[in-house]
Amino acid sequence: MRIAGILLLLAGVQYVVLEYLAASAWHHPTYSYAVNFISDLGNPVAGDVFEGRAINSPWHVLMDIAFVVQGLLFIAASVLLLGRASGRLARVLLALAVVHGAGVILIGFFHESSAALHNGVLVVHGIAAAAAILAGNIIPLVIGAKGGQLGAPGWLRKASTALGILGLAAFVLLQVDRPLYHAAGGVPERAAVYTILIFEAMAGAALLARARNPVPLPAVHHATERVTP
Incomplete structure (x- = not known):
């Protein structure tokens, strides 16, 4: 843990x-967190x-x-947290985590660029980014709704719910508001991504706090059994 x-x-x-x-x-131009997208930073094509x-992006x-x-x-x-756990909740969370993680990894290998647009690679980049953002923001929503069965503290469940809603709303806004997309798309994109990073930090802190003050295991096992099909 x-x-x-x-x-x-x-x-x-x-x-x-x-x-x-x-x-x-x-340099030339200066990167803008509001206008530029995160994937612009991973674009390997200078100019x-x-x-x-x-x-x-040198x-x-x-x-x-x-x-x-x-x-x-x-x-x-x-995997460390859920790999040996039984029950539907653990399986759902682990599947979402793999989708999120795999999506982010693919973004690192299939870059955004004008060449990628012409050769079809950008499709992989786009699908991977959407999967990573959607799965990454659904996870805190699941924790908010069902995290008590895994021993998640109340503050984490409430904060996770808020983060998941904000992240998904920002992602939808990025897709439907094309003027915003072209004028300041970096804002809703970062809102959709940073909610995941904030959730990671809070979940990590909660796990470290729980490791110092362990929750009795029987209560966690009992909760896990209730969600087993």
């Missing part, structure tokens, strides 16, 4: 740090123009590493 908590904290921290470093390396945005490797590490750590933490 302690290792899983550390992995979740590391996943979010390394993502934000590497994203900042990649963004700080942009590329994608959807009207001028791309110049440290694109850092952002792609952040994607891959985020996915791997999220999956690893979920």
